[in-house]
Amino acid sequence: MPELPEVEIIRRHLDAELRERTIRKVRIRRRDLVLNLPTVRALAGKLEGRRICRVDRRGKNLLFRLDGEAVLQIQIRMTGRFALGRRRPDVAIYRHIVAIFELDDGRNLYYDDVRRLGGFRWLEPEEWAALDRSLGPEPLAASFTARRLETVLEGTRAPIKNALLDQRRIAGIGNIYASEVLFRARIHPERAGGSLETREIAALHRSIRTVLRDALQAAGTTFRDFRAVNGRSGSYQHSLSVYGREGEPCRSCGRAVERSVQAGRSTFLCASCQK
DNA sequence: CTTGTACCCTGACCGC
DNA sequence: TGCGGTCAGGGTACAA
Numbered sequence: 672m673p674e675l676p677e678v679e680i681i682r683r684h685l686d687a688e689l690r691e692r693t694i695r696k697v698r699i700r701r702r703d704l705v706l707n708l709p710t711v712r713a714l715a716g717k718l719e720g721r722r723i724c725r726v727d728r729r730g731k732n733l734l735f736r737l738d739g740e741a742v743l744q745i746q747i748r749m750t751g752r753f754a755l756g757r758r759r760p761d762v763a764i765y766r767h768i769v770a771i772f773e774l775d776d777g778r779n780l781y782y783d784d785v786r787r788l789g790g791f792r793w794l795e796p797e798e799w800a801a802l803d804r805s806l807g808p809e810p811l812a813a814s815f816t817a818r819r820l821e822t823v824l825e826g827t828r829a830p831i832k833n834a835l836l837d838q839r840r841i842a843g844i845g846n847i848y849a850s851e852v853l854f855r856a857r858i859h860p861e862r863a864g865g866s867l868e869t870r871e872i873a874a875l876h877r878s879i880r881t882v883l884r885d886a887l888q889a890a891g892t893t894f895r896d897f898r899a900v901n902g903r904s905g906s907y908q909h910s911l912s913v914y915g916r917e918g919e920p921c922r923s924c925g926r927a928v929e930r931s932v933q934a935g936r937s938t939f940l941c942a943s944c945q946k
Numbered sequence: 947c948t949t950g951t952a953c954c955c956t957g958a959c960c961g962c
Numbered sequence: 963t964g965c966g967g968t969c970a971g972g973g974t975a976c977a978a
Binding site: 673674676677678731746747748749750786788789836838845846847848891892893894895896897914936937 | 969970971972973
């Protein structure tokens, strides 16, 4: 899925379009889409008749704030996407629609997810508060300082790449941006998180914010599946320094970009630029 | 506590 | 053309 910038692009569209809309009817076609209620009907029953007050984001989670304080948490994970309209969206792009929300303005919100790794969770206010507490800081918030990052990494023996992917430490970074951020900060992904010096932490902090902001500016990265609500792709894939560039020359020194595996996932790096 | 691994699911792609 | 292996913006349960 989509990481923070992609989810934020989706959130902006959804918030602009869904605010103050009431959900008339919900059709969920796959049982496994509902993560914390016994049946599809149980979730649909809770949602129908509710007004969407706002669409928020926390890390990679989308949050529909509903009247009565409850929250619909949506994790789109690897391949979830949305489309909005009176009629079904282009089948060439949206061929696995697994949920449809009928709205009071006659439009439908379509949720499409090929791999069905994503899902919906109904959260009562205290459950949302617990989820919020379990996630690390928002990297683009003003309160996310280099000092905060240092605290989060203190005493960590896990490799810095793994630590960046851990949503309890920092919320929103995924596999693409973890590699990109470390390249920009010139830090080797295998370094233990707790071994970074203060000036390296400062560089990492700056890189996290720059990379995520630039990606947001470019409407996200479309490596394979990501689409905004209007069906458009992002363009940050053209700006990637290392991700997906195994064997190609490092943009900084020319040495071939290497691929390795950490925690079962690909890491891309330049072994001469990153120490 | 922390860290690593298997697994969820489908489709695209590569080499034989 | 078909088949098997590998890989994919993620997260969770469970084991060590």
